[in-house]
Amino acid sequence: MSCLRIDQIYLFLEGELSSAEVSTIKEHLSLCPKCKKAVEERRMLLRASESLPALETPPDFTRQVMRKIFPKKISLHSLLIAEAAGFSAEALMIFAFFLLTRESLLSIVVGVNHVVRSFMLNFSVVSAKLVKLVYIFAEIILLLFKYISKGFFFLTTVLSADVQIVLIFITLILSFLLLYGVRKIILTGEKA
Amino acid sequence: MSSVNEDKELISKTLKGEKKAFEMIIQKYQQPLLNYVWRTMGEREIALEFTQEVFIKAYYSLDSYSPQYKFSTWLFKIASNTIIDYWRKKKIDTFSIDPDKSKENYNMSFQIPDDEFSVAEKFELSELRKSIETALGKIPAALRELFVYRHINGFSYDEIAEIKNLPVGTVKNRIFQAKELIRRHLEGKT
Numbered sequence: 015m016s017c018l019r020i021d022q023i024y025l026f027l028e029g030e031l032s033s034a035e036v037s038t039i040k041e042h043l044s045l046c047p048k049c050k051k052a053v054e055e056r057r058m059l060l061r062a063s064e065s066l067p068a069l070e071t072p073p074d075f076t077r078q079v080m081r082k083i084f085p086k087k088i089s090l091h092s093l094l095i096a097e098a099a100g101f102s103a104e105a106l107m108i109f110a111f112f113l114l115t116r117e118s119l120l121s122i123v124v125g126v127n128h129v130v131r132s133f134m135l136n137f138s139v140v141s142a143k144l145v146k147l148v149y150i151f152a153e154i155i156l157l158l159f160k161y162i163s164k165g166f167f168f169l170t171t172v173l174s175a176d177v178q179i180v181l182i183f184i185t186l187i188l189s190f191l192l193l194y195g196v197r198k199i200i201l202t203g204e205k206a
Numbered sequence: 207m208s209s210v211n212e213d214k215e216l217i218s219k220t221l222k223g224e225k226k227a228f229e230m231i232i233q234k235y236q237q238p239l240l241n242y243v244w245r246t247m248g249e250r251e252i253a254l255e256f257t258q259e260v261f262i263k264a265y266y267s268l269d270s271y272s273p274q275y276k277f278s279t280w281l282f283k284i285a286s287n288t289i290i291d292y293w294r295k296k297k298i299d300t301f302s303i304d305p306d307k308s309k310e311n312y313n314m315s316f317q318i319p320d321d322e323f324s325v326a327e328k329f330e331l332s333e334l335r336k337s338i339e340t341a342l343g344k345i346p347a348a349l350r351e352l353f354v355y356r357h358i359n360g361f362s363y364d365e366i367a368e369i370k371n372l373p374v375g376t377v378k379n380r381i382f383q384a385k386e387l388i389r390r391h392l393e394g395k396t
Binding site: 017018019020021022023024025030048049051052054055056058059060061062063064065066067068069070071072075076078079080082083084 | 225228229232233236237240241244245250253254257258261262265315316317318320322324325326331334335338339353357358360363378379382385386388389392
């Protein structure tokens, strides 16, 4: 048999040849140091290639894929809880406002209305410019609200309903304590 | 239960709406698939993104899967097509998908040269692995893909031919070219 071809060597090493071909090659290798060396060289190359370290997937890979296939939907139950929490927050804020100012919300609205009306009558030219300013301000507020709602929507897709309730509850307590603290500071100032 | 039967059962359960079954498919194939995509493309972040995309594509086309083929072959075919689409967009040579357009043979000799470079003398096994990783990034993308299928993912030549829709002889010849090109890089001739 003549010397081995390189492609034949690879097929031999990978077990792709018939038993008859393997026997012939083995016989040749026992007689030909050049081919034997070429076989050993490629055996090492294959061994190194086939033992390259495996690349590990991140631990949350499966969860990430599953979340993309089955995105979390907000259930009616969670939506109702969020609505209820929102109303409670508003009620608590009105109560906190009352605690802080000792004024009813209605009297404040009437007072503000009176001030605005007299202002509009006396300063109609200035007020026209102010309308423009208010319009710009409203645009900024709307943009801010848009990002807040986006952030809130993101949080509701990431956090479970239970965690959302706990967070809303903590926020309410903190707001209430903050307002109570402010009132105390104001009252202390009045006494002094 | 054999791997093929296990796959069939998991697919059947997934098609009936059992999410857990598809989760098991992801867990079973994520590592070999990531290894293939990563070694073929060379970038970790892109590879992770592509591997996720392959599973998502597989899920949404699962009802078109024919059980006469091995699931792994079908899944890797999706992966290969995803990579080729990317290469086409990036204008990277994808000649392997069209054998008639392949004009290069890199002047491969089938004969053993008298003064052959010795891998064993130049490198320890661990050094050799690192050098192969570097050399892999230097050979043509289409040859690299076939090499990865064969020598990293351990697919048979027949399976690779089925995945790539190429004749077995062409697959063997290209993987031979890939190996010898890697040897040339190790030798420092290219």
